[in-house]
Amino acid sequence: MLKLLKITGDSLTPEYQNGDFVIISKIPFLFAPPSPGDVIAFRQVGYGLLIKRIEGVTQYGEVNVIGSHPESIDSRVFGPIRRESILGKVIWHIQKG
């Protein structure tokens, strides 16, 4: 229902920094489907558990994700992700500073 995760990496800087904590949940998706702007955690084959921002939703219901860093590994590299791969949306962001 709720999951606590710690961020490693810089692809969502400056908003999400390396070492920040996030709490994710699928509960928000009971009320609204994943939408552009949502920050989500998902599993991607070959990359593991990733956190990115949703850029858009395809006509097939798949989700394109993007990082804010220009060298982010995201849908520009591995394409859209399936809804089933999403573990949850960030509902609380606990920053280092």
Added chain:
Amino acid sequence: MIYQILNKIDQQVQIEKVKAHCDIPCGIYDPIIAQISALTVVRMLDLMTEFDAKTPDRNKDYMNSMSRYIAVKEEHAERAKAEIRVIWGDYLKAQHLEKYPNAHALVHKIMQLGSKVRQSTDREQATQLVEAINEFAQIFWETKGIATKRAKAPYAPALELVYPAL
């Protein structure tokens, strides 16, 4: 305060990590290689026609020169196809395809024309290949928000190509 508490907990129980990783994908895509390759196909056909007209003897020198033109035509037709396939497969994403729903059909047309110009010596089909790749280049640059211009290539066969207007 909450962060410090969570950090302490992390040191004790290792909270699961979620990666916000970066890499260095090259991100360098440009349809110009395909455009020049298609232009080369037309050029080879022109050279073949010219050479054939001025060389009455079908001797081994004729065969040698003609086979070289054909080899270059083959190579460049295949290169044009390969370059377009890479941009289509690696660069174009779902949101681009939603905006340009004819992109799949256009790429298929380029693949077909690329094969036809290998199989034949039909100049008309070769110029169609150039134009189809121009159309693809137009879409490509539009996805990047870059305006384009059409200009004659500064070398034979001097057909029009779509260039980014930088």
